[in-house]
Amino acid sequence: MRFLFVHQNFPGQFKHVAAALAARGHEVHALGVNKPAEPVPGVRHALYREPAVPPMDVTTPMAAAMAELYSKVARGEAAARAMLAVQKSGFEPDVVVIHPGWGEAMFAKDIFPHARLITHAEYFYGGKDGDIAFDPEFSKPSIGGMQRVRIKNTHLLHALNACDAALTPTQYQKAQHPGWALDKIRVIHEGIDTRRFKPDANASVQLKSAGLTLRPGDEIITFAVRQLEPYRGYHIFMRALPLLQKLRPNARVIIVGGDGNSYGAAPPAGKTWKDIFLSEVAAQLDMSRIHFVGRVPHAVLTQLMQVSAVHVYLTYPFVLSWSMLEAMSIGCLIVASDTAPVREVIEHGRNGLLTDFFDVEKLAHATADALARREELAPLRAAARETIVKGYDLHDYCLPATLALMEEGWA
Numbered sequence: 001m002r003f004l005f006v007h008q009n010f011p012g013q014f015k016h017v018a019a020a021l022a023a024r025g026h027e028v029h030a031l032g033v034n035k036p037a038e039p040v041p042g043v044r045h046a047l048y049r050e051p052a053v054p055p056m057d058v059t060t061p062m063a064a065a066m067a068e069l070y071s072k073v074a075r076g077e078a079a080a081r082a083m084l085a086v087q088k089s090g091f092e093p094d095v096v097v098i099h100p101g102w103g104e105a106m107f108a109k110d111i112f113p114h115a116r117l118i119t120h121a122e123y124f125y126g127g128k129d130g131d132i133a134f135d136p137e138f139s140k141p142s143i144g145g146m147q148r149v150r151i152k153n154t155h156l157l158h159a160l161n162a163c164d165a166a167l168t169p170t171q172y173q174k175a176q177h178p179g180w181a182l183d184k185i186r187v188i189h190e191g192i193d194t195r196r197f198k199p200d201a202n203a204s205v206q207l208k209s210a211g212l213t214l215r216p217g218d219e220i221i222t223f224a225v226r227q228l229e230p231y232r233g234y235h236i237f238m239r240a241l242p243l244l245q246k247l248r249p250n251a252r253v254i255i256v257g258g259d260g261n262s263y264g265a266a267p268p269a270g271k272t273w274k275d276i277f278l279s280e281v282a283a284q285l286d287m288s289r290i291h292f293v294g295r296v297p298h299a300v301l302t303q304l305m306q307v308s309a310v311h312v313y314l315t316y317p318f319v320l321s322w323s324m325l326e327a328m329s330i331g332c333l334i335v336a337s338d339t340a341p342v343r344e345v346i347e348h349g350r351n352g353l354l355t356d357f358f359d360v361e362k363l364a365h366a367t368a369d370a371l372a373r374r375e376e377l378a379p380l381r382a383a384a385r386e387t388i389v390k391g392y393d394l395h396d397y398c399l400p401a402t403l404a405l406m407e408e409g410w411a
Contacts, residue, residue, distance in 0.1 A: 251309075325345065
């Protein structure tokens with residue numbers, strides 16, 4: 001069979017399945033805006049240009065939403081031109097697999113009407129128990145807000161309508177989509193490599209700036225996100241630190257994440273969410289025991305989780321981070337937000353501990369209590385890893401299920 005993958009940052013979620021299809025003898029091509037950090041074995045990769053979007057008047061919220069829609073249509077057009085070039089080269093795919101989040105799927109069926117189109121239905125905005133207006137500090141329900149959400153979903157609706165099948169990582173993410181599309185959507189997680197993400201009693205991490213070497217057994221609290229921003233609970237975590245340090249004065253806090261903004265409202269011009277919420281509590285903190293390490297290589301993040309005594313994960317009702325599942329696979333003792341995507345994986349008191357997203361004091365007490373009861377709570381670590389091994393393992397479940405979807409209907 002012939003497969004074409006389209007992802008603006010290929011391979012993204014398609015890394016393992018694209019390589020596996022090529023290894024099984026299929027002809028696999030891919031399109032993306034950026035050159036992969038490492039080539040995917042057996043996959044022929046081509047680039048297309050990110051479209052230049054002309055300046056638009058975005059002085060009103062609705063105008064800003066329309067400008068965002070324009071960028072999605074422009075990217076869909078750019079991807080369509082790249083698909084036409086692939087077609088003119090003589091490659092006619094049997095299956096086209098696209099992440100539609102940036103607009104790339106909008107015109108795919110016009111180019112390849114006879115190919116089976118599979119999309120990655122990562123998220124749909126405005127669903128029940130979703131992220132919109134979840135945090136009143138940053139967003140409140142309004143007619144204008146819902147109008148912007150409808151525009152924000154436009155390109156996703158086109159993808160859902162055009163696709164023959166879609167896959168999404170969790171039941172929560174599936175449930176956010178409109179009812180008429182649910183029969184198209186399969187729940188298959190991208191998979192966690194439990195052979196790689198596993199406990200290591202001999203792990204160590206050097207914090208050169210502090211002259212420290214961290215090892216399992218140390219009183220280490222980890223908090224790791226792509227960007228330090230409200231969607232991933234950074235503001236809540238920072239506000240919990242003054243009390244947490246009073247309760248556990250010997251603990252060290254390792255904070256992983258960039259200064260940018262991936263989701264939700266952007267910070268005021270010239271500022272970062274990191275600095276805004278740090279400055280809010282800095283006078284109450286012992287900063288010698290709090291370490292901001294920025295974004296780190298995945299191998300270093302894995303080692304940090306392997307030495308972690310308690311790993312804190314907070315999120316709005318939104319896309320569930322791979323990092324939480326990797327932490328569970330490593331056997332971390334996890335204190336997490338009691339939000340819908342987390343509850344799908346963590347059962348309070350069995351394989352982790354849950355706390356109200358907004359309750360700063362409860363988060364501090366739950367984390368301090370987990371540190372104090374580390375030995376007693378060791379069974380939660382084992383249960384966390386077992387959850388991932390049995391339900392989210394890349395090699396034994398997720399990849400085979402994804403391959404079955406890709407090859408479905410073809411002998």
